[in-house]
Amino acid sequence: MDLRFSPYTLELRHAFGIATNSRTSTPAMLVEIEHDGINGFGEASMPPYLGETQETAAAFLAKADASIRGISDPFQLEEILPAIDTLAPGNTAAKAALDIALHDWVGKKLGAPWFRLWGLDPKKTPVTSFTIGIDVPDVVRQKTREAAIYKIIKVKLGRDQPTDEMMIETIRSVTDTPITVDANQGWTNRDEALRMIEWLAVRGVVFIEQPMPKARLDDTAWLRERSPLPLIADESCQRLGDIAALRGVFDGINIKLMKCTGLREAHKMITLARALGLKTMLGCMTETSCAISAAAQLSPLVDWADLDGAVLIKNDPFDGATIVDGKILLPDRAGIGVRKR
Ligand code: MG
Numbered sequence: 001m002d003l004r005f006s007p008y009t010l011e012l013r014h015a016f017g018i019a020t021n022s023r024t025s026t027p028a029m030l031v032e033i034e035h036d037g038i039n040g041f042g043e044a045s046m047p048p049y050l051g052e053t054q055e056t057a058a059a060f061l062a063k064a065d066a067s068i069r070g071i072s073d074p075f076q077l078e079e080i081l082p083a084i085d086t087l088a089p090g091n092t093a094a095k096a097a098l099d100i101a102l103h104d105w106v107g108k109k110l111g112a113p114w115f116r117l118w119g120l121d122p123k124k125t126p127v128t129s130f131t132i133g134i135d136v137p138d139v140v141r142q143k144t145r146e147a148a149i150y151k152i153i154k155v156k157l158g159r160d161q162p163t164d165e166m167m168i169e170t171i172r173s174v175t176d177t178p179i180t181v182d183a184n185q186g187w188t189n190r191d192e193a194l195r196m197i198e199w200l201a202v203r204g205v206v207f208i209e210q211p212m213p214k215a216r217l218d219d220t221a222w223l224r225e226r227s228p229l230p231l232i233a234d235e236s237c238q239r240l241g242d243i244a245a246l247r248g249v250f251d252g253i254n255i256k257l258m259k260c261t262g263l264r265e266a267h268k269m270i271t272l273a274r275a276l277g278l279k280t281m282l283g284c285m286t287e288t289s290c291a292i293s294a295a296a297q298l299s300p301l302v303d304w305a306d307l308d309g310a311v312l313i314k315n316d317p318f319d320g321a322t323i324v325d326g327k328i329l330l331p332d333r334a335g336i337g338v339r340k341r
Helices: 054-069 077-085 092-110 137-146 161-172 190-201 217-226 263-275 289-301
Strands: 002-017 022-035 038-045 129-132 152-156 179-182 205-209 231-233 252-256 279-283 322-324 327-329
Touching (some): 002 054, 022 054, 022 092, 038 092, 038 289, 054 077, 054 092, 077 092, 077 263, 092 263, 092 289, 129 137, 137 161, 152 161, 161 190, 190 205, 190 217, 217 231, 252 263, 263 279, 263 289, 279 289
Parallel strands (some): 129 152, 152 179, 179 205, 231 252, 252 279
Antiparallel strands (some): 002 022, 022 038, 322 327
């Protein structure tokens, strides 16, 4: 099995602001594996605040190359992917790129999309939210108008209280579409966080993602007992092993391929979360249609999706899952459902 990888810079349509920073591009790594005349595509997307870079991804993939070359049976994902995971700690986006490429290869070899291999109904894909980052009112109004086809708007909050209220009031001056809020750990005082959630609850907000810093589970549990809205873990929930400790702290989890090493672990996380009574959400970074279409294969299983990553970039090299009237549409193509443009 041959492995190829090349750095790729995702160019964003708009500068994207969250609680702690703002940016106009995202470094990525495109991965391709080839075996028996079939190519599998994968991708690592690496927003700088998560700690991976094109250099660390290239170093990890070079290290994984020997394991990939030695694969005799690519169908043994339960053997191959845990072995790749143990090559080095971290590197979750680089690991996800290999996981996605292997899944794409296996699906193509079998001639079936992964939603079919998992037994899922493609009509049950959820609607996806469209994310509006922190910005000045004119830009927020413009982005809200551009989001007219979406049934849910996701808003980044958590910089400070006047900005939080401005963001919500600006969006509400344009539309009454339901809103989900992502505070990105930005609320550090639990009493103030509760007052903000109560203010949001009467303004058509559906849930709150990561209200407080990721390690502050006691404060988050305090908040959850009093919160009129469900709380969803994002930064507090990276991988399968994190979920058990979140029961009673959050109402649900946001699963992202780039955090959890890919489709194999994401599928297990959905199963465990549901067994524990937690709601599930599939999220993304800014990504091409490669990683988005991979995640979309799992989307009929989850309560909410935030898979707008490919819509936010202007140089997507792939065709894959699309968004029609705000709902995810899975192409009837084998593997993860993508082809090169
Ligand atoms: Mg988030």
